[in-house]
Amino acid sequence: GEGPQRIDLGDIAELNNDHVLDPDGIHAFVSAQDGHIYRVPLAGGDGERITNDNGGRKHFLHGVSPDGRTLAYVGISVDDAGVWAPANIFTIAAIGGADRQLTCDEFPDDGAEFSPDGEWIYFNSERARTQPGHAQLFRMRPDGSQAEQLSADQRVNWLPHVSPDGRRNA
Numbered sequence: 001g002e003g004p005q006r007i008d009l010g011d012i013a014e015l016n017n018d019h020v021l022d023p024d025g026i027h028a029f030v031s032a033q034d035g036h037i038y039r040v041p042l043a044g045g046d047g048e049r050i051t052n053d054n055g056g057r058k059h060f061l062h063g064v065s066p067d068g069r070t071l072a073y074v075g076i077s078v079d080d081a082g083v084w085a086p087a088n089i090f091t092i093a094a095i096g097g098a099d100r101q102l103t104c105d106e107f108p109d110d111g112a113e114f115s116p117d118g119e120w121i122y123f124n125s126e127r128a129r130t131q132p133g134h135a136q137l138f139r140m141r142p143d144g145s146q147a148e149q150l151s152a153d154q155r156v157n158w159l160p161h162v163s164p165d166g167r168r169n170a
Contacts, residue, residue, distance in 0.1 A: 010046040012038055018061040022094070023068040029094070031061045037073060039094065050096045056080075060087075062159075063113040063121065069094055070142065072112035072121050075101070089123055091142065102144035110135070111159035115166050118142070122160040122169065128152065137169060 009015075009030075018031035027039050029050070035058040040047030050071065051059045056078050063072035070091050077085040089102045089112045103109045107126040114121055121142055124135040128149055137157045140147040150169070151157045161170040 007040070007042065008044040009038075009040050012040065012047050016060070020061060020064045020071075022064060023066060029061050029064055029071060031059060031073075035059055037061045037071065037092075048096075050092060050094065052092075052096075052099060054099065058084075059090075062111055062123075064094065065114045065142070066116060066118045070114075072114060072142075074110050074112060075099070089121065089140075089144075091121075100144075102140065102142075103147075108135070109138075113160055113162060114142070115139075115162050116164055117166060122150075122162055124158045124160060 013032040013034040016031050016033055020029050022028055027041055030038050030040055032038060036049050037051045037059045038047040038049050058076045058078060060074040061071060062074060071094055072091050074087045075090045076087045086106055087108045087110050088104055089109050091100045105127055109123055109125045112121050112123045120139045122139045125138050126135050128136050135156050135158050136149060137151040137160050138147055138149050
């Protein structure tokens with residue numbers, strides 16, 4: 001009824017637009033401008049950093065598995081000259097730990113989101129592009145296997161969002 005309310009997250013750097021609710025209903029996972037992902041309480045207060053330093057990789061959160069155990073994020077390495085490498089899809093345990101790289105090619109991969117049953121990670125990629133910036137939708141298993149293209153049209157298909165029944169992408 002009162003509209004959006006600001007949540008005090010303590011000393012966490014300013015957030016970017018990437019945020020996903022934790023299935024526990026009392027936390028959210030957020031990406032901050034410092035390039036890291038944090039788990040924060042929705043009631044406010046200090047959060048905990050989930051991601052590793054990884055030599056300058058920026059972490060952009062997109063998905064959390066239905067059981068809340070795994071995060072899917074886009075990782076982009078930035079060199080000392082400020083040049084950004086193509087984006088790739090990674091996963092990490094929601095409590096932190098080792099990162100797992102799922103994609104590795106010269107084309108940007110973005111928008112990783114879990115299917116409602118946790119069996120797939122949907123994402124967009126330029127790997128089948130007909131011109132730069134022409135992304136299409138794909139999906140793969142959470143271990144990075146069985147990648148398959150889902151769209152092939154003239155539109156730029158970006159940031160897939162899977163319906164709760166898993167039958168449609170928005």
